[in-house]
Amino acid sequence: IGCGSCANVCGEDAITLKRKLGNVINSQKLHVDEDICVYCGVCEENCTMDAIKLEDNKLIFSEDKCIKCEVCSKKCPVGALKLERLSNER
Ligand code: SF4
Numbered sequence: 001i002g003c004g005s006c007a008n009v010c011g012e013d014a015i016t017l018k019r020k021l022g023n024v025i026n027s028q029k030l031h032v033d034e035d036i037c038v039y040c041g042v043c044e045e046n047c048t049m050d051a052i053k054l055e056d057n058k059l060i061f062s063e064d065k066c067i068k069c070e071v072c073s074k075k076c077p078v079g080a081l082k083l084e085r086l087s088n089e090r
């Protein structure tokens with residue numbers, strides 16, 4: 001079903017998952033408020049898709065892995081992560 005669990009647990013990094021997301025999913029994007037984030041790493045620990053990494057006090061998202069489940073934003077202790085709808089209006 002393309003959940004990526006195999007790629008997440010493979011100790012040899014033998015699997016690379018490539019996803020193409022549809023328009024509905026791509027209409028939303030995670031936003032981190034860096035003025036609020038305390039870089040605790042809770043979001044990274046709770047992301048089952050391995051779509052968010054904390055490196056050198058910076059959050060790095062992998063858009064191709066993220067399934068917009070909002071687990072990270074719900075677990076964030078300070079409310080720094082939000083899933084925002086991308087506007088199509090011009
Ligand atoms: S859980 Fe929230 S405060 Fe912690 S690193 Fe992630 S965004 Fe920042």
Ligand code: SF4
Pocket residue numbers: 030046047048049050051052065066067068069070071072073
């Ligand atoms: S929305 Fe879900 S898949 Fe995307 S980074 Fe957050 S926890 Fe991971």
